Amino acid sequence: MAEHEDFIIAALLEEGRLSAEAVDKARRAAPDKRSGVCDALVEQGAVTRRDLALVRAQICEVPFVDLEQFQIDFANTARVPKPTAESLQAMPLFIVGAPGAEVATVGMANPLDLRAVDQLRRVLRIEVETVLCEPTALRSLIERAYAMSGQGETRAGAGAEAFADATTGREPIVAAVNQVLAQAVERGASDIHLGPDETTLHLRFRIDGELLPQQGPGLSAHLGIVQRLKVMANLDLTQSRRPQDGKFRFSHNGRAVDVRLSVIPTVSGENVVMRLLTSGSAIRGFAELGIPADGVATLDRVLDEPHGMLLVTGPTGSGKTTTLYTCVKKLNQPGLNVMTIEDPVEIRMPLVRQVQVHTEIGMTFAGALRSILRQDPDVVMVGEIRDDETARIAVQAALTGHLVLSSLHTNDACGAIPRLRDFGCPPFAINASVLAIVAQRLVRRVCRDCAKPDQPAPSLMKHFGAAAAGGGFVSGTGCARCASSGYAGRVGVYEVLELDSNMQTAIENNAPLPQIRQAARRGGFAPMWLDGINKCRMGLSTPAEIARVISVHGEDALAAIEPDAVTPSTSSQPGTGVRLSA
Numbered sequence: 292m293a294e295h296e297d298f299i300i301a302a303l304l305e306e307g308r309l310s311a312e313a314v315d316k317a318r319r320a321a322p323d324k325r326s327g328v329c330d331a332l333v334e335q336g337a338v339t340r341r342d343l344a345l346v347r348a349q350i351c352e353v354p355f356v357d358l359e360q361f362q363i364d365f366a367n368t369a370r371v372p373k374p375t376a377e378s379l380q381a382m383p384l385f386i387v388g389a390p391g392a393e394v395a396t397v398g399m400a401n402p403l404d405l406r407a408v409d410q411l412r413r414v415l416r417i418e419v420e421t422v423l424c425e426p427t428a429l430r431s432l433i434e435r436a437y438a439m440s441g442q443g444e445t446r447a448g449a450g451a452e453a454f455a456d457a458t459t460g461r462e463p464i465v466a467a468v469n470q471v472l473a474q475a476v477e478r479g480a481s482d483i484h485l486g487p488d489e490t491t492l493h494l495r496f497r498i499d500g501e502l503l504p505q506q507g508p509g510l511s512a513h514l515g516i517v518q519r520l521k522v523m524a525n526l527d528l529t530q531s532r533r534p535q536d537g538k539f540r541f542s543h544n545g546r547a548v549d550v551r552l553s554v555i556p557t558v559s560g561e562n563v564v565m566r567l568l569t570s571g572s573a574i575r576g577f578a579e580l581g582i583p584a585d586g587v588a589t590l591d592r593v594l595d596e597p598h599g600m601l602l603v604t605g606p607t608g609s610g611k612t613t614t615l616y617t618c619v620k621k622l623n624q625p626g627l628n629v630m631t632i633e634d635p636v637e638i639r640m641p642l643v644r645q646v647q648v649h650t651e652i653g654m655t656f657a658g659a660l661r662s663i664l665r666q667d668p669d670v671v672m673v674g675e676i677r678d679d680e681t682a683r684i685a686v687q688a689a690l691t692g693h694l695v696l697s698s699l700h701t702n703d704a705c706g707a708i709p710r711l712r713d714f715g716c717p718p719f720a721i722n723a724s725v726l727a728i729v730a731q732r733l734v735r736r737v738c739r740d741c742a743k744p745d746q747p748a749p750s751l752m753k754h755f756g757a758a759a760a761g762g763g764f765v766s767g768t769g770c771a772r773c774a775s776s777g778y779a780g781r782v783g784v785y786e787v788l789e790l791d792s793n794m795q796t797a798i799e800n801n802a803p804l805p806q807i808r809q810a811a812r813r814g815g816f817a818p819m820w821l822d823g824i825n826k827c828r829m830g831l832s833t834p835a836e837i838a839r840v841i842s843v844h845g846e847d848a849l850a851a852i853e854p855d856a857v858t859p860s861t862s863s864q865p866g867t868g869v870r871l872s873a
């Protein structure tokens with residue numbers, strides 16, 4: 292390497308790109324007078340890494356390829372295992388030619404390393420031509436290419452075969468789309484966002500509710516990727532000026548994944564969002580969702596009723612749909628006619644008649660609900676009540692012998708009452724139909740690998756009052772598994788409100804929300820934040836996280852909590868690995 296450096300420095304001096312003083316200065320700064328001089332020159336700003344690489348390419352008599360604007364061909368990562376690419380510092384940049392007569396142009400940091408070239412020839416089993424790339428840029432390219440491809444260390448031994456199912460297409464665009472989908476599945480993402488701006492194509496995954504930027508293909512691949520996705524989802528290829536929705540299924544590691552695709556034109560091009568849909572087998576029981584034992588008992592009782600209404604409330608992304616599907620799964624027996632109206636149908640359930648809302652052909656929630664009631668259902672799940680008409684028909688259905696399950700967009704369980712009133716449902720109809728209301732949130736779960744006992748800040752202790760007394764909390768200190776955040780995954784926090792006579796009186800009297808809340812508490816209702824604090828004591832989350840996500844309503848809320856209500860034993864242990872969808 293030292294001799295090598297001398298050649299490079301001599302060439303740079305000869306070309307006048309470097310002064311003798313700069314070289315002297317660098318030699319003094321270099322740890323060893325014979326090596327590291329080039330690094331010192333770069334550090335001093337006397338030359339750029341690109342200049343060094345250019346001169347080395349001249350000396351080695353191989354072409355120089357600038358990776359600055361290079362578009363990765365993802366199909367090539369499948370042909371060289373990651374450890375090989377890393378140890379040889381080499382990456383096939385292009386592979387051209389007919390099958391059987393292909394030639395790989397391989398970017399290398401040191402193209403004179405003939406042993407490495409031989410090894411590559413053996414791995415690729417085709418002719419290899421070498422070019423020189425700037426080592427730092429090459430390292431970063433290798434890192435990005437394999438990060439995008441989802442080809443991890445562990446599968447490197449199996450090489451190309453293990454990767455073949457995700458990379459069925461030979462074309463770069465097909466491969467790039469497959470890589471993005473495969474990586475999203477492997478990282479447990481719920482959504483993929485792919486959107487261009489003036490200069491960049493942004494790829495982001497939603498993982499555990501957070502939208503995280505990812506290394507993705509370049510802007511020049513945008514059009515091709517959108518076209519490819521439209522083909523997969525059977526959308527109109529010629530149309531790029533209006534929004535389009537579709538669905539497709541792809542297979543990854545032998546597992547079928549359903550994807551809902553939405554494309555919307557923006558000023559800088561078509562924006563793509565894909566939702567990866569959970570499979571029905573992922574739906575388990577209420578206890579596995581983390582619903583407290585009392586709440587599970589209430590839900591079991593309510594779902595045994597022949598008619599009435601169960602509402603699940605919470606903002607978008609709080610896991611309402613998963614709770615509704617858990618109810619449907621429990622009720623899905625041959626003796627019951629279970630029908631659903633959904634927008635969109637997220638999980639297919641055997642035996643259940645699922646109807647997709649199509650507003651453009653008049654198949655609204657209300658319209659579909661009217662039709663469904665003529666199909667003699669026992670149980671009707673209405674994805675969401677968001678207008679007067681749907682609310683009215685749903686309440687009527689609950690009053691006329693059907694068990695109705697639905698969701699409402701409110702902050703807490705008590706908030707469902709004024710919302711139904713706003714939709715024009717009279718108090719007597721609410722009292723006669725609503726059996727129970729669930730409210731829920733998803734909070735970040737403390738990372739199991741770095742959890743350790745922790746005392747929350749005094750202000751937080753004060754915030755939660757008596758419920759937080761006595762300690763027993765944990766927090767994550769940060770590790771590789773949780774990317775130093777201290778949290779990994781999410782856990783549901785719930786409140787289940789059953790309408791008792793106190794509540795019914797308050798509803799009958801058209802009581803405002805604070806009074807409805809008081810009536811609920813008199814009946815022993817445990818608010819969501821209390822379940823949150825109980826979950827903290829089970830080592831599942833932190834008071835800081837509960838305070839961030841859930842509001843505590845007023846001083847009276849704290850005063851009304853009996854000390855004996857604050858026992859971890861009232862919560863059931865949530866299962867692990869349950870995927871919660873919004």
Ligand SMILES: [Zn+2]
Binds near residue numbers: 742769
């Ligand atoms: Zn951790």
